[in-house]
Amino acid sequence: MIDPRQIAAGIVGAVDWQTEVSGFCRCPGESLHTHPTGKKDCRVSVDGAPTIYCFHSSCEAAVAGANRALRRAIGGSPWEIVLPGGKILRSGDILQTGGVVLPREVIRARATGSGLNLVEQMDLESLRVLALRFKPELFAKFHWPFAQILSDSPLLVADRDADEQFRTWLRLWPAHCHVWIGDVYSSGRPEHRTHFRPVADWYQIGPVMGNFTCGSAFKPGSFQRSNANCDGTRFLVVESDTLKKDEIGAVFAYMNNRLHFNLHAIIDTAGKSLHGWFDAPNNRLIETRLKAVLHVFGCDPKLFTYSQPVRVPGAYRDGKLQRIVWLKN
Ligand SMILES: [Zn+2]
Known part of the structure; x- marks a missing residue:
């Protein structure tokens, strides 16, 4: 033997x-x-x-x-x-x-x-x-290619213009939340407080303050994007540097349909990838296990750092619109 x-x-x-x-x-x-x-x-x-x-x-x-x-x-x-x-x-x-x-x-x-x-x-x-x-x-x-994601979307949003994309995304947040929008370095100094605002303010301002946001809301008055300043309201944004747009849908579908994490939206980053916005796990043990599993599947382990910047819908990246391509009804 x-x-x-x-x-x-x-x-x-x-x-x-x-x-x-x-x-x-x-x-x-x-x-x-x-x-x-x-x-x-x-x-x-x-x-x-x-x-x-x-x-x-x-x-x-x-x-x-x-x-x-x-x-x-x-x-x-x-x-x-x-x-x-x-x-x-x-x-x-x-x-x-x-x-x-x-x-x-x-x-x-x-x-x-x-x-x-x-x-x-x-x-x-x-x-x-x-x-x-x-x-x-x-x-x-769980194969769920990009074209299928687009046509499967319960709400048709992919063709909406930049302002509508932005406002549609803002509606994912509870009204009381303070959300950060900016560029990667719009954080850390008192003058960056202007990038941390209530959802209602962003509604008025529109998608002009930067290309990024976070999966977490922040405590009122924050000027630094740090985990300590997160207010507890959060999404888990699932992304991958290696999985292509036609591949990562399988992970989203598996998480949503099989593991019963609640998928709110899929965002086309106007680059090579798609981001899935899920309810974040509220249980530390489940989070650790999910992290291990998603890492094996090829997803970015940084995604459990809720103060990590991610692409915000409604902003343009090299002339292409960052947009929601799938939205839950
Ligand atoms: Zn190695």
Whole structure:
């Protein structure tokens, strides 16, 4: 019988095993990293779907290639590992923290049934493994290309002019909210207070103060876009630097239809991407799990920084209108 750990080490080199089946290794695409590489940035796991997972995104293609090699090498031959205490872990099972074995039959039923469950008691590592396994299926099953998003919109808004785009977007906010609109640097000094205004003010002013806003409202009197100044009213703006306009719709559809996060609007940034505006999770645990899953799917982990600037509808970017292309009724 094969030892999957030996095979993994044959592909990624020496592994600093943290559990019987999972440890840190050198990223197969380390030379492509655009940020400094930490010792714990890349992990290999041989349980579940054997997976190399790196926190960097610039190495994605190299990691994907190594994952194919890893799964080819391990996937064909069933194996068993005897865990401390005598329990048996078989190929395809997942070893959860605390030594609990999640049998492969259960994983398979979940992956093909209801997808990922963010509420379930499962450690983040297992959730990432499942998310990675589920990813190809997600993009196939929930495929929602840009043209389809446009024609599926419950309210027809994409053709509205800049002012109407802006006002339509303002209506997503509760009336009492103070919203920031500006350019990325319109924050941090008292004179920037003019960029933090109640929704009603923005209604009068229109989309002229900048190209950006935030998913969070701010406390009255703020002049700095910081998490400490957020007032608690917030949207989760889901975006990706890597997923194309025809791809990211699958993530929006999955979140809205399957995970039941409430999608309010999809915004065309007048660049390469679409942003999905969702109700933000109000539960810390769910937020952490969603973040892990969305990162695996290719979305930007910065999106959980609610004071992060995002494109505001109604402003022009290089002559193209930032606009709402899908709006909930
Ligand atoms: Zn990497």
